[in-house]
Amino acid sequence: GAVVSQHPSRVICKSGTSVKIECRSLDFQATTMFWYRQFPKQSLMLMATSNEGSKATYEQGVEKDKFLINHASLTLSTLTVTSAHPEDSSFYICSAQREGAYNEQFFGPGTRLTVL
Amino acid sequence: QKEVEQNSGPLSVPEGAIASLNCTYSDRGSQSFFWYRQYSGKSPELIMFIYSNGDKEDGRFTAQLNKASQYVSLLIRDSQPSDSATYLCALMDSSYKLIFGSGTRLLVRP
Numbered sequence: 001g002a003v004v005s006q007h008p009s010r011v012i013c014k015s016g017t018s019v020k021i022e023c024r025s026l027d028f029q030a031t032t033m034f035w036y037r038q039f040p041k042q043s044l045m046l047m048a049t050s051n052e053g054s055k056a057t058y059e060q061g062v063e064k065d066k067f068l069i070n071h072a073s074l075t076l077s078t079l080t081v082t083s084a085h086p087e088d089s090s091f092y093i094c095s096a097q098r099e100g101a102y103n104e105q106f107f108g109p110g111t112r113l114t115v116l
Numbered sequence: 117q118k119e120v121e122q123n124s125g126p127l128s129v130p131e132g133a134i135a136s137l138n139c140t141y142s143d144r145g146s147q148s149f150f151w152y153r154q155y156s157g158k159s160p161e162l163i164m165f166i167y168s169n170g171d172k173e174d175g176r177f178t179a180q181l182n183k184a185s186q187y188v189s190l191l192i193r194d195s196q197p198s199d200s201a202t203y204l205c206a207l208m209d210s211s212y213k214l215i216f217g218s219g220t221r222l223l224v225r226p
Contacts, residue, residue: 044160
């Protein structure tokens with residue numbers, strides 16, 4: 001199967017601190033990964049597309065200086081929420097695209113961020 | 117008009133029945149369609165994808181695609197209480213992004 005991991009699964013931090021979330025594809029290489037955010041009882045919102053070896057592409061309204069993305073290898077992308085505030089509290093989920101005929105996206109288990 | 121439309125539900129079916137989940141989309145050029153299941157508090161899990169018109173079966177699940185009418189459906193046979201979740205329909209756009217519907221909540225009554 002296609003397994004994607006995320007770490008940490010849950011993080012609580014103080015306002016103003018930075019938090020790094022890791023997304024790894026465990027059994028396949030992923031040139032492209034995606035970062036989503038989901039607020040309670042709402043659908044997934046795509047934040048950015050992470051491309052290995054190049055800059056991420058951010059969706060409209062997402063601050064690239066606040067949500068730093070690094071895709072340094074074919075199996076790892078990181079999202080850093082800088083100077084976090086309570087309104088950044090959310091469920092952050094990554095997905096990795098398995099390249100091939102179908103380009104399916106497989107999701108990580110998500111990271112629940114709570115900013116106090 | 118949203119690109120991918122789903123009835124939010126909840127769709128309530130008795131255990132053992134067939135659950136039918138529907139999804140319509142606006143972009144006639146869309147080629148790839150995906151169904152994900154999301155349990156409360158968890159991330160989405162890929163159930164099936166479909167590219168060609170017609171039916172595609174995988175165990176208790178059948179995806180149906182009708183490009184002329186621009187709809188995709190997911191049938192779940194012999195529904196179980198463990199199937200209770202939100203089902204997300206998505207299409208893949210030309211830049212490989214998934215465009216999600218808002219999801220249909222399914223409730224399977226024991």
